[in-house]
Amino acid sequence: MRLNCELEVVYSLAVMNGGGRSASKTTRSKASVCLGKKPVQGPAGGVKRDELYLIVSTAKNVSGSKYKVKNNVTKIFAKFVHEGKATIKFKEPAHDLFISKAEPDKLKELLKVLRLTPQEQTGVELAPLLPTKMQHIEAPKSKLVVKSRGEYPIKGFPSSLERFEAVGVSLNRLDMRLLELKMLQFLDLSNNSIKSLPESLKDASLIELKLSGNKLTEFPDSICIGNLSERLKLLDLARNSLAHLSHKFSNFKSLIQLRLDCNQLQVLPRTFGKMTTLKFLSISNNKLVVLPPSFPNLSLESLDLFGNPFTASGLVRRCSDLSLPTLQELTGRVIKKYRVPYSPYVLPIGLCHYLDSAKKCLCGKACFNSFLHYIANLNLHKVSATVTAVDQSGTTKVPVEAFLCSAKCLKLWNL
Structure with a gap:
């Protein structure tokens, strides 16, 4: 042994x-x-034993x-x-x-x-x-770079592998054997033909995952919950065909660098701003018309939103009476204010979904059905130290969704 x-x-x-x-x-x-x-x-010159x-x-x-x-x-x-x-x-x-x-x-x-x-x-x-x-006396193999389809391992991978790169070798799926490597931390499968991702990817211990230049049309919810969402620091999904990201995408709690360039995204998840560890964000050349209300919560070092239309403007929705919220609304606001824990084991699943749908007012309080929903302007320099202009004219102001929870806030913000 x-x-x-x-x-x-x-x-x-x-x-x-x-x-x-x-x-x-x-x-x-x-x-x-x-x-x-x-x-x-053995003792006293007795019989030898192993x-x-x-x-x-x-x-x-x-x-x-x-x-x-x-x-x-x-x-x-x-x-x-x-x-x-x-x-x-x-x-x-x-x-x-x-x-x-x-x-x-x-x-x-x-x-x-x-x-x-x-x-x-x-x-x-x-x-x-x-x-x-x-x-x-040699170190376990920790890095493997595949430069052609003929070099791709058939018999398996060393269990000590920490980094695997197979760029531009016409792969049409993510090899499940890679996900069994417990020490694998860096995976680069850029410029291939991968169309979907397996659910078991959520259990991987990756720190960096590069999937740019593939044919992905969705990023499954199931991958956003698990070990991957806790450990991943770099995610590159540029040059795919993503048109939607779910609210669970914000579960990536350790993400530092995210690339979503050259996809088909029209909106970002409303919870996008929960990724407070994010420092480098690039979503250029998509179809974004407005940023989500949580976006100003980010504190970035670099931001690139060039080539998005950002055409949204004006009032989106206004409730008939901001001064008279329902009892359910008031209860929900209190639960959110004091961060009272809840789950389907304690409350009916419908109420859990209701509490999960909370929006954040500019005053910091939560609101549910009683709110003013409108489009404000956001100077991107407020969320990032370095900003790439969104168009050729050098504009750095873009539309962002915002909510007001009461008539008092409406008067305060003069809207």
């Missing part, structure tokens, strides 16, 4: 005075960790350091084993092995054997320990 990884060894030394401990450590290096059986002479040993080899010490396993492993820390990390503490010698960048499945298998009782270890079938060769 062999494991390629990066390794750091801490030597714990007993301090003679005071009973404390001190430690020194090696630098992190590429290593081969091998678990196998080694024949050991015992489990762990041998750690590095470029500086190819022959390796051997660690007896039986009654010698004092502690195993495996909280981050899914990331290829673990720590193994030995009694003799008093070493702590810090393992990182290992293939998670192989690391789990090795730790499983180390956790067995001495009696259980006796029955484990492992190959004898063999001398480590230099070619065994």
